[in-house]
Amino acid sequence: MSDKADLPLIDFDAFQQIDVAALRAPDDPGHAPRILILYGSLRETSYSRMAAEEGARILTALGCEVRFFDPAGLPLPDSCDETHPKVAELRELAVWSEGMVWSSPERHGAMTGIMKAQIDWLPLSMGGVRPTQGKTLAVMQVCGGSQSFNAVNQMRILGRWMRMVTIPNQSSVPKAWNEFENGRMKDSSLYRRIVDVMEELARFTWMIRGRSDGLVDRYSERVETAEAARKRVNETPAK
Numbered sequence: 001m002s003d004k005a006d007l008p009l010i011d012f013d014a015f016q017q018i019d020v021a022a023l024r025a026p027d028d029p030g031h032a033p034r035i036l037i038l039y040g041s042l043r044e045t046s047y048s049r050m051a052a053e054e055g056a057r058i059l060t061a062l063g064c065e066v067r068f069f070d071p072a073g074l075p076l077p078d079s080c081d082e083t084h085p086k087v088a089e090l091r092e093l094a095v096w097s098e099g100m101v102w103s104s105p106e107r108h109g110a111m112t113g114i115m116k117a118q119i120d121w122l123p124l125s126m127g128g129v130r131p132t133q134g135k136t137l138a139v140m141q142v143c144g145g146s147q148s149f150n151a152v153n154q155m156r157i158l159g160r161w162m163r164m165v166t167i168p169n170q171s172s173v174p175k176a177w178n179e180f181e182n183g184r185m186k187d188s189s190l191y192r193r194i195v196d197v198m199e200e201l202a203r204f205t206w207m208i209r210g211r212s213d214g215l216v217d218r219y220s221e222r223v224e225t226a227e228a229a230r231k232r233v234n235e236t237p238a239k
Contacts, residue, residue: 001142008057010195018062018202025210026195032065033205036097040104040115042072047142047176048129051194052103054185055140058198064203064205069093069118077120087121092120095129099136099205101198104151105176106143111151119158122218132162134212138201140171140194147174169193169200 037056039049056066074086082088094100104115122132137159142152153171159166171194173179185191208215 006057008054008061008195009185009191010058010061015061015195016199018199020206023203023206025207028206032063033202033209034096035059035064035066035101035201035205036093036099036223037066037101037103037120038115039066039068039071040102040112040118042114042219046105047173048103048105048140050180050183051140051142051171051173051176051185052101054191055101055103055198056139058195060187060200062097062199062202064202067093067096071114072117074114074117075120077117077139082121090118090121091123091131091134092182093128094131097135098209099138100132101138101140102155102159102199103128103156104140105146106141106151108113108173109148109150111141115151115155116158117194119155119162122162124162129195130163132164134216135164136201136205137164137166138170138197138206139166140173140197142173144177145175147172165204165212165215166201167197168202169197173196228231 035053035056039046039052041048052068056068059066069090075084075089080087082091102115102119104111108221124130124132139152139155139159141149141155149170149172152172156166156170171190179185179188179190185194
């Protein structure tokens with residue numbers, strides 16, 4: 001793509017960079033926020049992917065580092081183990097990320113199976129690493145007909161289950177076939193909502209990272225850890 005094609009369709013006079021100094025934690029790692037984008041369609045003309053690409057352009061303009069996962073070739077959950085190359089790639093990207101965008105079409109009143117399969121392959125824990133816990137999340141959906149919020153509502157439930165910090169704002173694009181032209185989303189109130197969502201995601205990611213361990217720390221897990229430690233001590237043979 002040309003440089004122009006990589007730019008978001010924004011009014012740069014109204015567009016504001018993130019006030020990083022006001023948001024970053026004392027032990028912030030300092031690098032650009034790392035955002036992973038998942039989308040829920042394999043169609044060549046995929047509006048959920050194109051909406052996600054618009055989000056990526058905006059996030060890049062806000063100083064984020066963005067990576068996509070291509071779901072083509074990802075096996076169904078439980079049909080193989082986690083050593084499958086596509087599963088391993090997805091999990092590595094999840095560990096790398098500090099925030100995510102999930103963008104799905106609505107199909108039969110729900111997110112697509114392709115979207116759900118990607119989320120299902122993300123475990124709550126990988127050894128001592130939690131690939132989703134305490135990370136930020138923005139949810140988006142595209143609709144073939146009138147505006148609906150079924151898919152984003154479902155993804156919010158999943159984000160909570162994955163112990164992610166799902167931002168308040170969200171995007172739902174009705175009649176998506178009418179909102180894109182030549183692979184780009186047309187400027188409209190719907191496009192501006194996506195700008196709003198990406199700005200909010202970037203701000204929350206700056207604010208949360210470096211603090212997430214304290215924010216998601218749980219009493220019940222501390223009790224379990226302490227009990228396991230006492231059990232190990234009691235089971236250790238006396239010398």
